[in-house]
Amino acid sequence: MFFDFLRMLMDYSNRIIQNSEFVAMVAGGSMRAANAKDLLMRPDIDGGLIGGASLSVQEFATIIKIASSIEERQKTCGN
Numbered sequence: 341m342f343f344d345f346l347r348m349l350m351d352y353s354n355r356i357i358q359n360s361e362f363v364a365m366v367a368g369g370s371m372r373a374a375n376a377k378d379l380l381m382r383p384d385i386d387g388g389l390i391g392g393a394s395l396s397v398q399e400f401a402t403i404i405k406i407a408s409s410i411e412e413r414q415k416t417c418g419n
Contacts (some may be wrong), residue, residue, distance in 0.1 A: 355376050373402035 371379055371388040379385055388407075393399040 360398070372401065372408065373399050376403045376406045380407055 371390050372393045376388065379388060388403075390400065390403060393403060
């Protein structure tokens with residue numbers, strides 16, 4: 341039974357990898373204003389989950405500004 345579960349998990353993982361262009365990746369839990377740009381600029385990360393940084397209006401607003409500027413830059417560059 342355990343090996344059946346592992347086989348199923350491996351098959352599922354392989355399908356995700358094969359279709360990875362259709363799977364959104366989200367960086368979670370540790371995104372802060374200090375690392376938002378680095379995380380959001382990565383081609384394999386499509387967004388972020390904001391944890392404790394959402395408790396500070398200034399920190400959260402900074403993350404939003406960073407994400408917006410990256411999105412605008414990507415639109416104008418055609419990426």
